[in-house]
Amino acid sequence: MKCPGQDTRYWKGSDISEAKCPKCGAAVEFFKDDTTRACGACGHKFLNPGMDFGCAAYCEHAAQCIGNLPPELLAQRENLLKDRVAIEMKRYFKQDFKRIGHATRVARYAEEIAKQEAPAGLAVILCSAYLHDIGIHEAERKHNSTAARYQEEEGPAIARAILEKTSARPELIDEVCDIVGHHHHPRENETINFKVLYDADLITNLEEAQKEKPGDPQRLKKIIANDLFTETGRQVAKRVLLKQ
Structure with a gap:
């Protein structure tokens, strides 16, 4: 069973967002389940600022759900x-x-x-x-x-x-x-x-x-x-x- 929070069938328009690249300021599109993405303009990779990692911090199946946890979360x-x-x-x-x-x-x-x-x-x-x-x-x-x-x-x-x-x-x-x-x-x-x-x-x-x-x-x-x-x-x- 897939976590409802990560199942695209339950997604809304707000589950796709844009964030500014902290390095160059270009817009980067994030899907809700993206942990990180690389900026298309400068290549800088950064953490999805809109993602809630609360359950991933504890769930033993987090890696299967959203992939490898980013270093920022592990810290x-x-x-x-x-x-x-x-x-x-x-x-x-x-x-x-x-x-x-x-x-x-x-x-x-x-x-x-x-x-x-x-x-x-x-x-x-x-x-x-x-x-x-x-x-x-x-x-x-x-x-x-x-x-x-x-x-x-x-x-x-x-x-x-x-x-x-x-x-x-x-x-x-x-x-x-x-x-x-x-x-x-x-x-x-x-x-x-x-x-x-x-x-x-x-x-x-x-x-x-x-x-x-x-x-x-x-x-x-x-x-x-x-x-x-x-x-x-x-x-x-x-x-x-x-x-x-």
């Missing part, structure tokens, strides 16, 4: 991975909106911190953010507890299954699972990816605690100064927790 693949992992996290937690909300907030702060501290690790950091507490239901079921050590014990296997489902590369899966397996307990020499996730999680935990029962600002200042790893994390914490 974005891991950054797009976070969206798939977020969906899988929500599916796993189902109606547990408290855990879904927590993971989403951690991911939001993690992304803000990572863009300044560790942009190269964004895929690992965001996958870790969405999955860091993924073992909490198993911890409750097996140990009748949500204690950090039980979450860390149960989380990696579930995180691995989710990431393998998304066809993430093995090295990314291993690093994310390692972070999930000790995200509350920093080691002596931690990676910047771990530090960003740790800061985002701590900020979120403190924010949630503040909403339930406002704490002493002086205590928060000490935590921000002493317990966070990154300078960007401290800046985010001051904004979120101290309204500075």
Whole structure:
């Protein structure tokens, strides 16, 4: 069965478009399923600016559907991975909106911190953010507890299954699972990816605690100064927790 989005029987006039060559400015006609085309005037080959590669980033049959994926898409693949992992996290937690909300907030702060501290690790950091507490239901079921050590014990296997489902590369899966397996307990020499996730999680935990029962600002200042790893994390914490 052919993907309806790529089946010409379902196409409309808008599925054929023109784009200006970024090198010479000549008009180049693109069909919807063209990943790249060469400019007839100067020969410059460029990516179809109107093509939606969202499904192709994850689908194992993408090459059969639209041919070889262009380098520009392959470079974005891991950054797009976070969206798939977020969906899988929500599916796993189902109606547990408290855990879904927590993971989403951690991911939001993690992304803000990572863009300044560790942009190269964004895929690992965001996958870790969405999955860091993924073992909490198993911890409750097996140990009748949500204690950090039980979450860390149960989380990696579930995180691995989710990431393998998304066809993430093995090295990314291993690093994310390692972070999930000790995200509350920093080691002596931690990676910047771990530090960003740790800061985002701590900020979120403190924010949630503040909403339930406002704490002493002086205590928060000490935590921000002493317990966070990154300078960007401290800046985010001051904004979120101290309204500075």
